[in-house]
Amino acid sequence: MPVVSYHGVSYSLGRRSILSGFSLDVEAGETLVLLGRSGSGKTTALKAANAMILPTAGEVLVDDRPTTAWDPIQLRRRIGYVIQEGGLFPHYTVAENVALVPRLLGWPPAAVETRVMDLLKKIGLPAEEFGSRYPRELSGGQRQRVGVARALAANPPLLLFDEPFGGLDPLTRLELQRQFIALRREMGKAAIFVTHDVHEALFLATRIAVMAHGSLEFIGTPREFLNASTAEARMFLECLHAMEVGDDRQSAP
Amino acid sequence: MIGSLLHELLTLTTQHVVLVGVAMLFAAIIAIPLGILLTWHPAWRPLTLEAVNVVQTIPSLALFGFLIPLPLLGGIGPHTAIIALVLYALLPMLRNTVTGILTVDPLVRESATALGMTAAERLRQVELPLAAPTILAGVRIAAVTTIGTATIAAAIGAGGLGVLIFRGLAAVDGVLLLAGAIPAALMAIAADRGLEWVEQRWSRH
Numbered sequence: 001m002p003v004v005s006y007h008g009v010s011y012s013l014g015r016r017s018i019l020s021g022f023s024l025d026v027e028a029g030e031t032l033v034l035l036g037r038s039g040s041g042k043t044t045a046l047k048a049a050n051a052m053i054l055p056t057a058g059e060v061l062v063d064d065r066p067t068t069a070w071d072p073i074q075l076r077r078r079i080g081y082v083i084q085e086g087g088l089f090p091h092y093t094v095a096e097n098v099a100l101v102p103r104l105l106g107w108p109p110a111a112v113e114t115r116v117m118d119l120l121k122k123i124g125l126p127a128e129e130f131g132s133r134y135p136r137e138l139s140g141g142q143r144q145r146v147g148v149a150r151a152l153a154a155n156p157p158l159l160l161f162d163e164p165f166g167g168l169d170p171l172t173r174l175e176l177q178r179q180f181i182a183l184r185r186e187m188g189k190a191a192i193f194v195t196h197d198v199h200e201a202l203f204l205a206t207r208i209a210v211m212a213h214g215s216l217e218f219i220g221t222p223r224e225f226l227n228a229s230t231a232e233a234r235m236f237l238e239c240l241h242a243m244e245v246g247d248d249r250q251s252a253p
Numbered sequence: 254m255i256g257s258l259l260h261e262l263l264t265l266t267t268q269h270v271v272l273v274g275v276a277m278l279f280a281a282i283i284a285i286p287l288g289i290l291l292t293w294h295p296a297w298r299p300l301t302l303e304a305v306n307v308v309q310t311i312p313s314l315a316l317f318g319f320l321i322p323l324p325l326l327g328g329i330g331p332h333t334a335i336i337a338l339v340l341y342a343l344l345p346m347l348r349n350t351v352t353g354i355l356t357v358d359p360l361v362r363e364s365a366t367a368l369g370m371t372a373a374e375r376l377r378q379v380e381l382p383l384a385a386p387t388i389l390a391g392v393r394i395a396a397v398t399t400i401g402t403a404t405i406a407a408a409i410g411a412g413g414l415g416v417l418i419f420r421g422l423a424a425v426d427g428v429l430l431l432a433g434a435i436p437a438a439l440m441a442i443a444a445d446r447g448l449e450w451v452e453q454r455w456s457r458h
Contacts, residue, residue, distance in 0.1 A: 047367075050367060052363075052366065052367055073369050073370075073371055074369070075369075076366070076367055076368060076369035077368070077369030078369075081364060081367040081368055083360055083363065083364060083367075084360070085360065086364075087360045087361055087363060087364030087367075088361075088364075089361060089364075089365070089379060090358075090361065090383065091379075091382050091383055100368060101368055101369060104368075104369060104370065104374065150368070151368075160367075
């Protein structure tokens, strides 16, 4: 049974269609990357999974139940969510930020504390040193890691990532992408990951879904994507080849 | 002579503090929840803020005068003065509550919602704490203004340090005038500094 299943999902604001006829399944253990340019509807598709957006047509099933039938609060507490810069609460310490969802779920304080210690250790920001710091005392990469730890805290079966590594320098970015892959291997969760970066998509995805003008244009493994023949997928592939052209120009007399 | 003036000064200062304190309390009880409501209902915002703004433009002596003939609310004495002071204190607190909540980083608000906070949890645990320094700045402005305006309350028999000022004016007695004005000014400075200190402690995060 898929963790999330989109069935002909459309979403429009007034007369403007943002997402139309979007269908796909996300299975446990896979990382589905939604690749598209700004305005392609990828973030809207992501937000339909945790009822931040309710479809105007079609439905999104989470655990076989449409998002419209879920209590949105209960649904969101079992889906991790990471955005750029982590969206951390500036008035909460690192430990308080990570503890958020378990606390909302009413875990006993001792269990919350153990969980926070474990997670902070796992992301390489041990609680003894980082637990009582505030987000503004961290680097961008560290904040992002805390955002990931916060999303993982209540052990949700599904994680949503909205361009989480967007604002980072390339070295930090690579480090976090590697950590992402390591965490995924260890935890076997389903993830939907939104990006406009084709390199990131190829590096992280188990499957890539290319979106254009609110529709799903191509879906397949990274290997299949490299041979895709659809228009938008070709455009993204050209971004990869553009760098090779750069090499040619340098070697020309 | 000096002794009785000191005694009177103490009584009038106490009256002044009570006038300001009660007015500030009521104004906060009205303005802060109303400000929160306005962030939920943007359609009501322009009209409400404009109405409160207009009240602010009425000269204070005139406002006291308007209130006197009103049944129940009006009349001579401290309660009429308190109503006028509440009306004046509303604007800064209301405006700062609205601004404080609306300027919370949208990404922070989005992640609060997306991680499964209810609207009430988000308000209490995220929006209000983050807006607190701005709201408090509004309280501070209101407090300083109210301490000054409350001196005019003596004109409608509400007591307070204004009594000395009005008597000083009538008798062309500079000492009496200063005996009313200096404690009022000191009180305003103390309120300003005190609330500034609280504000800084709260916004350290």
